[in-house]
Amino acid sequence: MTTAITNGDIILEFSYLLSAIFFVVGLKLLSNPETARRGNLWAASGMLLAMITTIVLHRNADGESIRVANLVIILGAIVLGGIFGALVARRIKMTAMPQLVSIFNASGGAASALVALIEFSNPENESALVTLLGLVIGSIAFSGSMIAYGKLDGRIKDLFSRWLTYVNLLILAGILFLLVLVLVSGMPFETKQTLVYVLLAVSLVYGVSFVMPIGGADMPVVISLLNSFTGIAAAMAGFIYQNQAMILGGIFVGAAGMILTLLMCKAMNRSLINVIIGAFGGGGAGVDREKGIVKEISVTDAAVMLNYSSRVVIVPGYGLAVAQAQHICSEMDQLLEANGVEVKYAIHPVAGRMPGHMNVLLAEADVPYEKLVEMDEINPDMPKTDVVVVIGANDVVNPAALDDPSSPIYGMPIIKVHEAKNVIVMKRGMGKGYAAIENYLFYADNTRMLFGNAKDSLQKLVTEIKAL
Amino acid sequence: MEGILQFFFSNKETIFIIALTIFLGLEVISNVPSVLHTPLMSGANAISGVIIIGGIILVGHADLANLSEGSHLLNLVLGIFALLFGTLNVIGGFVVTDRMLEMFKKKKK
Numbered sequence: 001m002t003t004a005i006t007n008g009d010i011i012l013e014f015s016y017l018l019s020a021i022f023f024v025v026g027l028k029l030l031s032n033p034e035t036a037r038r039g040n041l042w043a044a045s046g047m048l049l050a051m052i053t054t055i056v057l058h059r060n061a062d063g064e065s066i067r068v069a070n071l072v073i074i075l076g077a078i079v080l081g082g083i084f085g086a087l088v089a090r091r092i093k094m095t096a097m098p099q100l101v102s103i104f105n106a107s108g109g110a111a112s113a114l115v116a117l118i119e120f121s122n123p124e125n126e127s128a129l130v131t132l133l134g135l136v137i138g139s140i141a142f143s144g145s146m147i148a149y150g151k152l153d154g155r156i157k158d159l160f161s162r163w164l165t166y167v168n169l170l171i172l173a174g175i176l177f178l179l180v181l182v183l184v185s186g187m188p189f190e191t192k193q194t195l196v197y198v199l200l201a202v203s204l205v206y207g208v209s210f211v212m213p214i215g216g217a218d219m220p221v222v223i224s225l226l227n228s229f230t231g232i233a234a235a236m237a238g239f240i241y242q243n244q245a246m247i248l249g250g251i252f253v254g255a256a257g258m259i260l261t262l263l264m265c266k267a268m269n270r271s272l273i274n275v276i277i278g279a280f281g282g283g284g285a286g287v288d289r290e291k292g293i294v295k296e297i298s299v300t301d302a303a304v305m306l307n308y309s310s311r312v313v314i315v316p317g318y319g320l321a322v323a324q325a326q327h328i329c330s331e332m333d334q335l336l337e338a339n340g341v342e343v344k345y346a347i348h349p350v351a352g353r354m355p356g357h358m359n360v361l362l363a364e365a366d367v368p369y370e371k372l373v374e375m376d377e378i379n380p381d382m383p384k385t386d387v388v389v390v391i392g393a394n395d396v397v398n399p400a401a402l403d404d405p406s407s408p409i410y411g412m413p414i415i416k417v418h419e420a421k422n423v424i425v426m427k428r429g430m431g432k433g434y435a436a437i438e439n440y441l442f443y444a445d446n447t448r449m450l451f452g453n454a455k456d457s458l459q460k461l462v463t464e465i466k467a468l
Numbered sequence: 469m470e471g472i473l474q475f476f477f478s479n480k481e482t483i484f485i486i487a488l489t490i491f492l493g494l495e496v497i498s499n500v501p502s503v504l505h506t507p508l509m510s511g512a513n514a515i516s517g518v519i520i521i522g523g524i525i526l527v528g529h530a531d532l533a534n535l536s537e538g539s540h541l542l543n544l545v546l547g548i549f550a551l552l553f554g555t556l557n558v559i560g561g562f563v564v565t566d567r568m569l570e571m572f573k574k575k576k577k
Contacts, residue, residue, distance in 0.1 A: 023515050023518075024492060024496065026511070026515070027493075027496050027497070027508070027511065027512065027515070028496050030504065030507065030508050030511045030565075031496065031497060031499065031500040031504060031508060032504075033501065033503060033504060036504060036507060036508075036569045037566065037569040037570065039511070040507070040511050040514075040562060040565045040566050040569060041566075043511055043514065043515055043562070044514070044562040046515075047514070047515070047517070047518065047520075047558055047562070050518070050521055051520065051521065051524065054521050054524050054525065054528075055524055055528070058524070058525055058528060060525075060529045064529065066524075066528035066529065067528075067532070069532050070527060070528050070529070070530060070532060071528070073527055073548065074524055074527050074528060074551065077523075077527070077548050077551040077552050077555065078520075078551065078555050080552060080555075081551065081552040081553070081554070081555030081556045081559065082555050082556075082559040084556060084560075085555060085556040085557075085558075085559040085560030085561075085563065086559050086560065086563045088560055089559075089560045089561075089563035089564035089567065090563060090567065092564070094568075097506065097510075097564070097568065098506075100560070100564055101506075101509065101510050101513055101561075101564070104510075104513055104514070104517075104556065104557050104560050104561050104564070105513050105516075105557070107553040107554070107556045107557045107560075108513065108516050108517045108519060108553065108554065108557035110549075110550075110553045111517070111519045111520065111522075111523060111549075111550040111551075111553040111554040111557065112519045112522075112550075114523075114546050114547070114549055114550035114553070115519060115522040115523060115526060115547075115550050117546065118526060118543045118546050118547055118550075119526075121539060121543070127475065129472065129475055130475075220505075223509065224509055227509055227512060227513050227516065230513070230516040230557075231512070231515070231516040233519070234516050234517075234518050234519040234522075235486075237519055237522045238518075238521075238522070239479070239482070240522070241521075241522060241525055242482075243521055243522070243525075244482075244485075245518060245521060246518050246519065246521050246522060247482060247485070247486065248485065248489055249515050249516070249518035250516060250518060250519075251486050251489045251490060251493070252489050252492065252493045252515070253493070253512045253513075253515045253516040253518075254490075254493070254516075255489065255490040255491075255492070255493025255494050255497075256493040256494075256496060256497045256508075256512050257509070257512055257516075258493075258494075259493065259494045259497045259498055260497055260500075260505065260508065260509060260512070263497075263498075263500070263505075264505070347503070349505075356503055356504060356505035356506035356507065356508075357506055359503040359504075359506070360506055360507070360568050360571065363571040364571045369503075372503065374501070374503075
């Protein structure tokens with residue numbers, strides 16, 4: 001049944017157009033440090049506009065507006081979800097940020113899957129293809145993000161074996177088969193309905209088995225990829241309602257997420273396929289080369305070395321984040337600067353558990369933006385650097401990536417700290433890094449180890465430097 | 469196959485827009501300093517919560533008078549969950565992105 005177009009309908013569509021423009025402008029502004037915060041507000045305003053106009057003006061195919069009783073339920077759910085989301089987002093520690101983004105992405109995926117599931121049983125919905133695609137993609141994004149969360153939080157260990165790759169291909173084939181079966185066969189609706197639940201279950205399983213074998217070090221790439229999936233799933237749901245704001249917003253985020261994923265892969269010098277299928281971690285014994293001896297350094301010696309050098313570069317890694325050492329690190333930096341030492345931070349594109357993770361943490365500790373130097377810019381200066389302090393980073397400074405073709409990380413660009421005059425590595429113990437690869441940097445002649453929790457070590461260093 | 473072609477034809481305007489939107493998305497993001505990857509991912513994630521509109525439409529037009537009929541009640545409950553999850557994604561996403569970016573701003577003084 002079609003009803004005459006009213007002014008409300010026109011205003012609604014126009015507001016969707018505005019929302020889509022707000023999303024694009026928002027993301028554009030978000031990609032520049034100067035305007036990023038404004039960009040986020042633009043995107044949020046676009047969303048608010050679309051929500052309000054939908055609530056007030058949306059009419060179904062019979063021309064009915066949203067009733068008051070339904071309105072109460074909608075507002076209740078929004079207020080509840082909103083308060084909870086805002087509270088979690090405000091309270092969470094900066095170090096747990098990647099986990100939180102995974103959780104939010106999982107809930108977006110779940111919402112898309114639920115909408116698709118309900119709409120499949122709606123007889124007025126004629127686009128079964130997009131509905132099912134939304135269901136599959138949304139479910140994969142949901143369960144995959146939950147596994148990514150578990151890995152980032154250290155609750156789930158990597159599970160890799162060759163056969164899992166084949167199992168995954170098999171599940172994927174199963175999903176395609178079910179999709180085609182439901183779409184083209186002439187079976188009764190009840191049977192299809194049951195098959196759709198099977199499809200939902202298989203998709204959820206696929207999300208798990210897809211992320212399970214991917215190494216924890218690659219989680220940033222996975223989250224970005226799943227983020228792109230969530231966008232696409234939302235766009236599919238948008239097709240069901242012929243809703244331009246959903247279609248445009250979803251596809252736009254899907255494309256943006258995809259390019260961000262590829263940029264991250266590029267930063268690690270690996271292809272997306274290699275990340276998804278390639279084995280990472282464990283195994284890769286590599287050539288057995290001559291290990292030197294590990295040499296420790298005392299806190300006092302380290303303090304003297306730092307205080308009397310002219311150029312110091314700090315290489316932060318996940319260890320800094322885990323130890324919550326960003327503030328004390330910034331304090332040491334300020335002390336050294338006051339004593340005439342030039343201090344810079346070398347940021348590897350995939351340091352931490354998320355690209356830009358280190359930047360966010362250091363910004364929280366009031367480290368000026370200009371002091372954070374990207375890998376490619378700082379590498380040529382390494383031979384001129386007196387002391388490099390590696391705080392809880394491992395794989396991103398492993399020289400095996402440059403010269404050991406048998407190493408699993410061979411070819412990944414690294415920060416060439418081994419070229420500096422002296423290297424101090426702060427580490428809890430001699431354990432291997434996230435990718436579980438031996439690091440020959442620790443045995444090099446110009447390397448000294450400072451064992452202990454990064455925060456404690458830095459605290460002691462600060463005390464020593466003050467005493468000098 | 470015929471279904472897919474039919475789908476393409478009846479949605480051709482939208483599909484044109486989608487093709488262009490993909491290029492727009494690639495173009496807007498392709499030149500981003502890695503400093504901003506995390507906030508950008510988080511902001512994009514919040515936008516993907518646009519599925520919340522679907523949740524509003526679903527719950528908004530649910531027939532509250534005939535809940536006992538068929539799977540109406542189940543659908544309403546699932547719809548409310550979709551709305552809850554969507555809001556969590558949208559509000560949480562924008563708030564956390566703002567929190568990250570707030571820090572970038574502070575140090576500039």
